[in-house]
Amino acid sequence: xxxxxxxxxxxxxxxxxxxxxxxxxxxxxxxxxxxxxxxxxxxxxxxxxxxxxxxxxxxxxxxxxxxxxxxxxxxxxxxxxxxxxxxxxxxxxxxxxxxxxxxxxxxxxxxxxxxxxxxxxxxxxxxxxxxxxxxxxxxxxxxxxxxxxxxxxxxxxxxxxxxxxxxxxxxxxxxxxxxxxxxxxxxxxxxxxxxxxxxxxxxxxxxxxxxxxxxxxxxxxxxxxxxxxxxxxxxxxxxxxxxxxxxxxxxxxxxxxxxxxxxxxxxxxxxxxxxxxxxxxxxxxxxxxxxxxxxxxxxxxxxxxxxxxxxxxxxxxxxxxxxxxxxxxxxxxxxxxxxxxxxxxxxxxxxxxxxxxxxxxxxxxxxxxxxxxxxxxxxxxxxxxxxxxxxxxxxxxxxxxxxxxxxxxxxxxxxxxxxxxxxxxxxxxxxxxxxxxxxxxxxxxxxxxxxxxxxxxxxxxxxxxxxxxxxxxxxxxxxxxxxxxxxxxxxxxxxxxxxxxxxxxxxxxxxxxxxxxxxxxxxxxxxxxxxxxxxxxxxxxxxxxxxxxxxxxxxxxxxxxxxxxxxxxxxxxxxxxxxxxxxxxxxxxxxxxxxxxxxxxxxxxxxxxxxxxxxxxxxxxxx
Numbered sequence: 001x002x003x004x005x006x007x008x009x010x011x012x013x014x015x016x017x018x019x020x021x022x023x024x025x026x027x028x029x030x031x032x033x034x035x036x037x038x039x040x041x042x043x044x045x046x047x048x049x050x051x052x053x054x055x056x057x058x059x060x061x062x063x064x065x066x067x068x069x070x071x072x073x074x075x076x077x078x079x080x081x082x083x084x085x086x087x088x089x090x091x092x093x094x095x096x097x098x099x100x101x102x103x104x105x106x107x108x109x110x111x112x113x114x115x116x117x118x119x120x121x122x123x124x125x126x127x128x129x130x131x132x133x134x135x136x137x138x139x140x141x142x143x144x145x146x147x148x149x150x151x152x153x154x155x156x157x158x159x160x161x162x163x164x165x166x167x168x169x170x171x172x173x174x175x176x177x178x179x180x181x182x183x184x185x186x187x188x189x190x191x192x193x194x195x196x197x198x199x200x201x202x203x204x205x206x207x208x209x210x211x212x213x214x215x216x217x218x219x220x221x222x223x224x225x226x227x228x229x230x231x232x233x234x235x236x237x238x239x240x241x242x243x244x245x246x247x248x249x250x251x252x253x254x255x256x257x258x259x260x261x262x263x264x265x266x267x268x269x270x271x272x273x274x275x276x277x278x279x280x281x282x283x284x285x286x287x288x289x290x291x292x293x294x295x296x297x298x299x300x301x302x303x304x305x306x307x308x309x310x311x312x313x314x315x316x317x318x319x320x321x322x323x324x325x326x327x328x329x330x331x332x333x334x335x336x337x338x339x340x341x342x343x344x345x346x347x348x349x350x351x352x353x354x355x356x357x358x359x360x361x362x363x364x365x366x367x368x369x370x371x372x373x374x375x376x377x378x379x380x381x382x383x384x385x386x387x388x389x390x391x392x393x394x395x396x397x398x399x400x401x402x403x404x405x406x407x408x409x410x411x412x413x414x415x416x417x418x419x420x421x422x423x424x425x426x427x428x429x430x431x432x433x434x435x436x437x438x439x440x441x442x443x444x445x446x447x448x449x450x451x452x453x454x455x456x457x458x459x460x461x462x463x464x465x466x467x468x469x470x471x472x473x474x475x476x477x478x479x480x481x482x483x484x485x486x487x488x489x490x491x492x493x494x495x496x497x498x499x500x501x502x503x504x505x506x507x508x509x510x511x512x513x514x515x516x517x518x519x520x521x522x523x524x525x526x527x528x529x530x531x532x533x534x535x536x537x538x539x540x541x542x543x544x545x546x547x548x549x550x551x552x553x554x555x556x557x558x559x560x561x562x563x564x565x566x567x568x569x570x571x572x573x574x575x576x577x578x579x580x581x582x583x584x585x586x587x588x589x590x591x592x593x594x595x596x597x598x599x600x601x602x603x604x605x606x607x608x609x610x611x612x613x614x615x616x617x618x619x620x621x622x623x
Contacts, residue, residue, distance in 0.1 A: 042182075043175045043178060043179045043182070044178050044179070044181075044182045044215050044217055045178075045215070045216055045217040046156075046178075046216055047151055047156060047178060047181075047214040047215060047216065048213065048214050048215075048216050048265075048268070048269055049151070049152035049153070049156045050151075050152060050214075050264075050265050050268035050269065051152050051153070051268075052105075052149055052150055052152075052261070052264075053260060053261050053263070053264025053265065053318060054149075054257060054260060054261055054264070054314065054315065054318055055102070055105070055106055055314075056102060056106075056257065056311045056314055056315070057102035057103040057104070057105060057106030058103045058106060059103075059106045059107060061100070061103040061104075061106075062103055062104055062105075062106050062107040062112060063107075065100060065103055065104040065115070066104065066107075066111060066112055066115050068080075068081075070095065070100065071549075072090075072091050072094045072095075072100075072385060072549070073088075073090060073091065073094075073384070073385040073386070073387075073549050074385070074549040074550055075087040075088060075091050077091065077095075081095055081119075082119075082122045082123055082125075082126040082127070083126070090388070092133070093139060094384075096123075096127075096133070096134050096139055096143060097139055097142040097143055097146070098120075098142070098143050098146040098147065099142065099146060101116055101119075101146050101147075101150055101154075102146070102150070104116055104119075105150055105154055112154075113153055113154045113157075116150070116154040116155065117154060117155060117157070117177075120147065120155060120177065121173060121176075121177065124176060124177065124180045128176075128180055128183075130187070135184075135187060137188065137191045137192065137194050137195050137200075137204070138195055138196065138200045138203075140184060140187065140188050140191075141188055141192075141195070141200065141203045141204035141207045142200075142203055142207075143184070144181065144184055144185060144188060144207040144210075144211065145203050145206055145207040145210065145258065145261075147181060148181070148207060148210040148211055148214055148265075149210065149261050149265075151214060155177060156174075157174070158173045158174045181211065181214075182211075185207070185208065185211040185222050188204060188207060188208060189208060189221075189222060189225050192204050192205075192208075192229060196355075196424075197355045197356060198237070198245075198246060198251075198355075198356055199237075199244075199246075199251055199254055199255060201229065201233045201237075202230065202233055202234070202237065202255055202258060202259075203258060204226075204229065205226045205227070205229035205230035205233060206226065206230065206258045206259065206261065206262045207226070208222045208223070208225050208226030208229065209222070209223050209225075209226025209227050209230065209262055209266075209273075210226070210261070210262055210265055211223075211226070212224070212225075212226060213262075213265050213266055213269050213271055214265070223271070227273065227274050227277070230259075230274065230276065230277060231274050231276045231277075234276045234277065234279075234280040235276060237255070237356075238255065238280045238283055238284060239283075239329075239331040239332055240283070240331050241283070241287065241329040241330060241331040241332055242283035242284050242285070242286055242287030242288075242290075242329070242332075243287050243329050243331060243332025243333075243334070244284075244332075245352050245353070245356045246302065246303070246352055246356045246357075246359065246360070247301070247302045247332055247333065247334075247349060247351075247352050247360065248301065248302045248303050248304040248359065249288070249291035249298050249299055249300070249301055249302070249304050250298065250300070250303070250304030250305055250307060251304065252284055252287050252288050252291065253288050253291075253298055253307055253312065253315060255280070255284055256281065256284040256285060256288055256315060256319065257315055259277060259280055259281050259284070260281060260315070260318050260319060262277070263277060263278075263281060264318070281319065281320065282320065282321075284319075285316060285319035285320070285321075285323035286323045286324060286325065286326060287329065287332070288312065288315065288316060288323065289316060289323045289324060289325040290325045290326055290329060290334070290336055291334075291345065292309075292312060292325060292343075293343055293345075293368070293370035293375050294338075294341055294342060294343040294370040294371050294372050294374075294375075295309055295370060295372065295373075295374050295375065296309030296310075296312055296313055297309045297312065297375070298312055299345050299368045299370075299375075299378070300368075300378065300379060300381030300382070300383075300546035301334070301345070301347055301361070301363075301366070301368070301379070302347075302359065302360055302361050302363075303359030303360065303361065303382060303395075304381070304382075304383075304546075305381055305382060305383030305384075305545075305546045305547060306375075306381060306383070306546035306547045325338065327438065327440070328348075328436070328438060332349060333347065333348050333349015333350065333434065334346065334347060334348060334349065335348050335436055335438060335447055335449070337445045337447060337466065337468045338468075338472075339444060339445065339468050339469065339470050339471065339472035340470065340471050340472035340473065341371065341372040341472060342369075342370070342371055342372075342468065342472030342473070342475070342582075343369070343370045343371075344367060344368070344369050344370075344466065344468060344475065345367070345368040345369075346365060346366065346367055346368075346436075346447065346449065346464075346466070347361075347363055347364060347365065347366040347400075348364070348365065348434050348435075348436040348449045349364070349432075349434055350364065350411075350430045350431060350432035350433065350434055350451075351411065351427040351430045351431065351432075354423065354426050354427070355423065355424065355426070357426050357427045358424040358425050358426050359391075359395075359425075360395070360427055361379075361394070361395045361396075361399075361400065362395060362396060362397050362409040362410060362411045362412070362413070362427070362431050362453075363379065363395075363397050363399075363400035363402055363409075363431075364397075364402070364410060364431045364432065364434050364451040364453055364462075365402050365403070365434070365449055365450075365451060365462060365464045366379055366397075366400035366401055366402045367400075367401040367402065367466075367477075367501075368401070369401075369475065369580065371522055371526060371528075371582075372526075373522040373523050373525040373526045374504065374506045374507075374522050374523040374525075375504035375506065375507075375522075376503070376504060376507055376520060376522050376528065376580075377401050377501050377502065377503065377504070377580075378401065378502055378503075378504050378544070378546070379394075379399055379400040379401060379502055379546075380394045380399040380400070380502060380542065380543055380544060380545050380546070381394070381544060381545050381546025381547075382394050382545045382546065383545065383546055383547060383548075385548065385549040386545040386548075386549065386550070386551065387550070387551070390543075390545055390551065392413070392425065394545060395413060396409045397409040397410060397431075398498075398500065399502075400500070400502070401500055401501045401502050401556075402462075402464075402499075402500065403462050403464070403479045403481070403497055403498070403499045403500075404497065404498050404499075404500065405454045405458060405460065405462070405481065405495060405496075405497045405563070406458070406495050406496060406497070407496070407498070408454075408457075409431065409453075410431035410432075410451060410453020410454050410462070411427060411428075411429045411430050411431030411432070411453050412427070412428050412429045413425065413426070413427055413428060414426050414427070414428045415428070430453075431451060431453035432451055432452065432453060433451070433452055434449065434450070434451040434452075435449060435450055435451075436448070436449035437449070442470075443469060443470065444467055444468050444469035444470050445467070445468045446465075446466075446467050447465070447466045447467075448463070448464075448465045449463070449464055449465075450462060450463035450464070454481075455484070457490075458490060458491065458495055458565055459483055459487060459488075459489050459490035459491060459565050459566075460481045460482065460483060460495075460563065460565060460567075461481070461482055461483075461484055462479070462480075462481055463478075463479070463480045463481075463482060463569060464477065464478070464479050465477060465478040465480075466478075472582075473581065473582040474579065474580075474581045474582070475579065475580045475581075476577070476578075476579045477577070477578050477579065478575060478576070478577045478578070479499050479575070479576050479578075480569035480570070480574055480575040480576070481497065481563040481567065481569060481574045481575075482567060482568050482569025482570075482574065483565065483566055483567060483568065483569075485568075489565050489566035490565060491565040491566075492565065492566060493564075493565065494562040494563060494564045494565070494573070495562070495563050495565060496560065496561070496562055496563075497560070497561050497562070497563050498558050498559065498560050498561075499534070499558070499559040499561075499576055499578070500556050500557070500558050501530070501556060501557040501558075502542045502544075502554070502556045503520070503542065503554050503555050503556060503557070504522075504544065504554065505544050505552045505553075505554045506522060506523040507520050507521065507522055507523075507554070507555075508520070508521045508524075509521075509539060509555050509557065511537060511539055512537075514536075515536040515537050515538070516531070516532075516536065516537065517529060517530060517531045517532075517537065518530040518537050518539070518557055519583075520580075526582065526583075527582070527583040528580050528581065528582050528583065529580070529581045529583055530557060530578065530579070530580055531578065531579050531581070532559055532576060532577065532578040532579075533572075533576065533577050533578075534559040534561055534576035534577070534578065535559065535560070535561065537557055537558075537559060538557070538558045538559070538560065539555055539556075539557060539558075540555065540556050540558050541553065541554075541555060541556070542554045542555055542556040559576055559578070561573065561576060
C-alpha cells in the first residue's frame, strides 16, 4: 500500500488580519502601555481548591528553590528574588512567568507549599500594582496560568503565620492574593489581541478559562471569554493530524499540557468545555506519541528541545484513552518508521505559514534515529535556556542530519534587519515543495522523499530513500541529487555537498582505520556499524542544544562529495548510499580487515522499487 503526502509551497505573505495585528503589536511596543478598562474594586470569593491535573516539575530543582536559589540559562540568583535585580532581562522574564513553581511544588510538603505562598505574596507586595514589564500580555498570561494551575494546595491557604489554614478560608493575605488574580485576569481579558500569534494565545485562553473555573461566586465572564478565545485559536493552530501549526514537537506537548490542565479543572468543577477543546486534546495526544523517540523522549525538531521521557509518559497517561503513535502526519509533514524498538523520524514538510515561522528550521528530509538504548542520530536542537546567539544558526540545514548542497540551506531566513523588526525572524523562501511516498511490506518499511529547495539555484533536487526492516537492526539509506526529468540544467559544472549525521551526546564514535566505516556505541550499551559507498567518512565536531543551559559538545559523521548539475542522480558522483547496522554482542570486539568491512556494506538494491527487500546497493558499492 502506498501513501503519499505533499507539502506545497506556502505564501510568505501574512493575511490582512495577521498583518494588522503585527503592525498594532509594533506600535504597542513603542508607545506607553497600561491596563485598559476599569479594574475591579471587589475581592472575589473563595477559589475552588481542585488539585492540579498534571505535575511535571523537576524534583531535583525543588530543594534549591526551597532554599531561595534560582537558576536559569546558566545564571543564578540566591537573594530576593523580588528585592534584588535579576542578572539579565531574560532571567527576569523567566522569573516573572513562574514556570519554576512547578519544580518547587513537585515535592508535596507543607514547607514547599509555604515557600510558594511566600514567593507569590512577595511578588504581589512588590509588583502588585504592575508595570509595563510584569503586565506584558505574554508574561501575564503565563504567570496566571501557572498560579491557577497550582492554586491548591499551595495558594488556597493563608500566609506563614498559620492563620486561616482551612482551604477556601478568608483573611487579609488570602484576600489580597485572590484580588491580585482578579485584577490580572481583568487586564488580560482586555489585552489578549496584543499577544503574538501562536502558543501565547492558547496560554491566555487557558488562563482566562481557568480563572473563571476557579471562581465560585458565579462570575464566569472569564470562563466564557477564555473558551471563546480557545475555540478560535485551536481551529487555527491545531492541524487535522494533531500537529501544531509551528511544526514543533515541543509546541504540541506544551499545547496538550495546557489543555489537559484546563480540562481537568473543568471536570472537577462539573463545568463543560467546548467541542473544539475536546477535539484538540484527542488530536494532540497521538501526535505527541508520534514524536516520541525509542526511549520515550521527545525529538527536537523545528525550534523545540528534548523533553524527558518521564514527562512525556505522564502527559500521555493524563490524556483520554491510550494515545498511540501512527506512521505519518500529512498536515504536519513528518514521517515515522518504527520496527522492533528502533524509531526513525523524518522531516518531510516545509516551513509553516507566516506568522508561525519565526522559529522554523530549514531542514527538509532531516533524520532523527533512536534505539531502545537511547537517541543515536539527531539535529542540534534548541531550548530556551541555551545562549540566544545560537538560536538562528541552528535553524540552518547544516545543524541537522541531512544533505547540504554548496554549504547552503534550502530556502532562507529573512536577512533584512527592518523586515525582521516588523515581522520577526521569519522564513523568506521556503525549502520546498517536499514530496514523500511510503510503502509498508512484509519485509519492512520503505520511504522515498525529495525536496526542491535547491532547484531554483542549482537545478537539482535532493532525494532521500530509507528502508527499515522488520527487525529494525539494519537501516539502509540513499541520498542523491538529480536534475528533474525534462528540465534544462542551470549549470554544467559540479557543486560540493555534504551529508551530515549529528550524534546525540550519549553516542561515542570511532572510525575504522581506512575511514570507510564507523562504530557507534549508544550510551555504552549497544554498538552500531555505519557504512557508506560515498568515500571516506569524516568525523567533525558538533554541538547539542536541545537540553541543558550550555551547548554540549558532540560529534558528527560527514560524507563529502561533488555533484554534477546535469546528473539524473544515478551516477556515483551524485548518489551516496549508507547504512546503520546493529552489531550482535559477538561482533563488538571482532576486528576484520577494512576491505572485508567495506565489501559487505551495500549488497541489495535500494533504487529498485519493485524489490521486496528494498535495501542498499549493488556490487558497484564495494569500496
